[in-house]
Amino acid sequence: MDLLKVDIVSPSGQLVANKAVATLRVPSTKGEITILPGHIDMVSILGTGCLKLDNETTYVVYKGLMEISGGETVVIAAERTAKVTDLDKQTVLNSIKAVEERLLKEPMDDKEFERASQEYQDHLAELNALN
Numbered sequence: 001m002d003l004l005k006v007d008i009v010s011p012s013g014q015l016v017a018n019k020a021v022a023t024l025r026v027p028s029t030k031g032e033i034t035i036l037p038g039h040i041d042m043v044s045i046l047g048t049g050c051l052k053l054d055n056e057t058t059y060v061v062y063k064g065l066m067e068i069s070g071g072e073t074v075v076i077a078a079e080r081t082a083k084v085t086d087l088d089k090q091t092v093l094n095s096i097k098a099v100e101e102r103l104l105k106e107p108m109d110d111k112e113f114e115r116a117s118q119e120y121q122d123h124l125a126e127l128n129a130l131n
Helices: 089-105 110-130
Strands: 004-010 013-021 024-028 031-035 042-053 056-069 073-078 081-083
Touching: 013 042, 024 056, 042 073, 042 110, 056 110, 089 110
Parallel strands: 004 073
Antiparallel strands: 004 013, 024 031, 024 042, 042 056, 056 073, 056 081
16 A cells, blocks of 8 residues: 655654655645645645644644655645644633633734734634544
8 A cells, every 4th residue: 555754844843754644634724635645746835723644633733834746755844833642622722712802802903913813723723633
């Protein structure tokens, strides 16, 4: 059976090196992409969401780039990642509530609103990964 070889890097270092998987699901800016062996070569901008290796959610990716080459090699360069096993559901829920309160109560300029909205989206992706 053909497999993909996956590398995942972030500013904190290499998270996954040459891992063989049958399927990879990544969050693009337009929705989730499923990659199988033999996929066409491409480069894609990643959004924030769950990264699934063989249908197991292992990381939350907070934006990045992905390159597929030769139908078998996938390199993901993430701006930031969180390992799902390091996330705590109650902490994530508390963070969502705190951002919601800030958005409702604090006056914000456009830049502050954009940052708070992105933080909210990040926490929702974390919650999705935990469910």
